[in-house]
Amino acid sequence: MISDPDVVGLLYLVAIVCFVVSLRFLSSPKHARRGNWVGGLGMVIAIATTLALDGISNWGLIAAGGVIGAIVGVVGARTVKMTAMPQMVALFNGVGGGAAALIALSEFHVAVEGSLAGDEIVSIVLSALIGSISFSGSLVAFAKLQELMSGRPIVFSGQNLFNSAILLGAAALGVALVAGVDTEWALIALIALALLFGVMFVLPIGGADMPVVISLLNAFTGLAASATGFVLDSTVLIVAGALVGAAGTLLTLLMAKAMNRSVANVVFGAFGQVQAGAGAARVDDGRTVRATTPEDVAVQLSFARKVIIVPGYGLAVAQAQHDVRQLAELLEEKGIDVAYAIHPVAGRMPGHMNVLLAEANVPYDQLKEMDEINPEFPQTDVALVIGANDVVNPAARSDPASPIYGMPILDVDKSASVIVMKRSMAPGFAGIDNELFLDPTTTMLFGNAKDSIVKLIAAVKAT
Template sequence: MSALLDGLPPSVLSLAYLVSATLFITGLREMSHPRTAARGNLVSSVGMVLAVGITVLWFDILSPLVLLVALVVGTAVGVWLATTVETTQMPQLVGLFNGLGGGASVLVAGAELVGRAGSAEAAALQSSVVTGAAATTGLIGAVTFCGSLVAAGKLHGLSEHPVHYAGERVLKPLVALVAVGAGVVLVLQPAAFGPVVRADWVPAYWTLVLAASLLGVLLVVPIGGADMPVVIALLNACSGLAAATTGFVLDNSILVIAGTLVGASGMILTRIMCRAMNRSLGNVLFGGYADVARRSDDADDPYEGRVMSTSPEEVEMLLDAARRVVIVPGYGMAVGQAQHAIAELARLLAANGVDVAFGIHPVAGRMPGHMNVLLAEANVPYERLRELEAVNPTFAETDLVLVVGANDVVNPAALTDESSPIAGMPVLHVWEAETVVVSKRSLSPGYAGIPNPLFTRGNTYMLFGDAKETMQALVTEYKERHSP
């Protein structure tokens, strides 16, 4: 125990961990709603600072001065990231955070094994619970670390398309088998060596880590960039599970609690994302849209002579006559960084007595809540955001729907074409509105690679161009007409 805490009863540590766990749970509850998410993040951060601080000081892991320096450096890095990383780059940053969590768990569990092997403390590692937890940490943590690096690269645009290769269906199970085999050796070897564990068995852990690292790459490489909302949520869950199993290795209750909370919330979010896409997790990881032969580029143009284009001036006139408008943001809004122009347009409409709402699809963008984050950055009031289940019944009463950069989440083929790759996927029923305006750069397909019949409907107009430029032009037109 650190000299600063010398003489304190063990119950103090338990109490500190209890307070930290309470703060984690409270923060997680607050983060379930956009309005209180920032406060929830702060509450959880206080809990983590308390948990880390009391652990480091109680077990005399670092001196108070070194701990203070570490906190200052970490805070500086966090502030730098918060101020320099664009909101549109948050998905890849979240991916990196997931990976770092998994990688840290791998190193901590490995260091514990190396530190105890061949020593008097090694007998404690003979427990199959401890070695099994270490093996699980190495497997999940390494998959999370390398898989997250690949996911972050895809989100950053390095390679959004799925990458397939010969022998893919054989190589992945083979590498997984090697990793699991190394884990079995790790669990069984200590018991075979008697009361003193030799250091010879430790390499089994690093063999497991290497195989799991390769498995992480192989699992994520074949997944397309548009499936990243599910992948990010799953990797978030995996980073939490890796932390929880590390807690068993270290016999640290607060690490088990924190990791379990992250893992459980990540799995719930993964399930929500899969349900929003009407796909199973197995289909996302091992199937996916890339396995469907549907390259519309090689087919006849399904839109030829059937699309009605429009201009910002014409759209402004439609908005001027509308009493209810729903704006549907998509990945194109994020790429074009059009959220501020859209937010300004919404404020102008609301000031003119128009009922304005935003229709949010759960998988719009490249990470869970991507659209919510962008709109929050542009100071769009939370009460204007409507989830899919809430906004769909209102489209029939809507005068105009403005779709900005969304594609498959507004594709009626999900409901009308049973052979479509997105058949059964819940979508926003924007076509039920009186008029639909779709802002896109071109008629290129979305991540499913299929045509969108919405573009050829009689009540749909296409507003071609960069999302930010067209939305800003629309704002300018609206201001000119309604300026005093």
């Protein structure tokens, strides 16, 4: 057992340094794996140090919880497909928030009446409130991502007013607890209202905004964990939670900026409701959609000098990342320059496309962010769009009436030729038509992305 506070402080400092270094490594796909290892090492040090403190008991319960958690973590990490990683992140994030709320309830339950100091009760209230919102909100995000419920915004008249009333009720209970109301039922009622608010908070948020809401809920969990650190008088938990909260907040702001929208608009805007006529191609200006075949696309690709592949959620759904890499390697063998254009909010979570392609062993130097790749489109012979929709819609630049107007997009329409691989003409997460599909330089290759790419590979080999 460790009884020297200096030794404990030093070990916790090492763990904190590991967390900071981990975040630094995680900022780049090239070093992300190393970042995970460093972060994991920091967590092992923090847990081992905590278990070695004087006064730790209930070893049977601790061991049982550790075994259950390890089994769930290992099974999840080994069996969940990379395409389902956003759902897993949402679920694990929710578990963290739920744990913070349960600890707050437990500490309040075991405290002797009137023994909690002012800062302790404030920490308990914040931990219970924020952790419960994160828990239930993350479960709804998981259900939307897993398609257990509609990914479109679910709204009703007076929803914002109803949500405000729930949040004010929870806040009023929190103020009462801080003011001295020493009844456990008040805290339970606060948690119940916070759980309800978490559900209602995420329901009106559509699939297009899932990257932002995941980051925001991640920040909530970090704040709840930090508040729990004050409850437990744990410096390492305070710092770790603050790091998660800060990182999640910054990522949320960056995601919102990438869509040229405010966080308030993301949360309250019910963005992504299908607009009238969104599922049909407009022909009022005489333009029509032109379909193509794998054989024709293979000819275009084989005789191109530069090809840019634009991955989107359709690629993830079809689990076609390995086939895309094989196609790119075939083109490179023909002397063709191949790169991948990554939009910040492509997919269902920040970095979704990077993780997906890295899992298929696509070279890191071929993954180019939007600002880096956009100047290359005018010199590109073929832009191959696989399952992306809103992030390549020119209406974001040209149509002030469009709900995505002003959102930075990938400039694929500036390429000499655009091939869009899509299952149908259904709208994307934003629920609007895509002007790119009607562009004279664009042709559509309809079908499942994986099947279409397999056919493309065979056709390229035969060209």
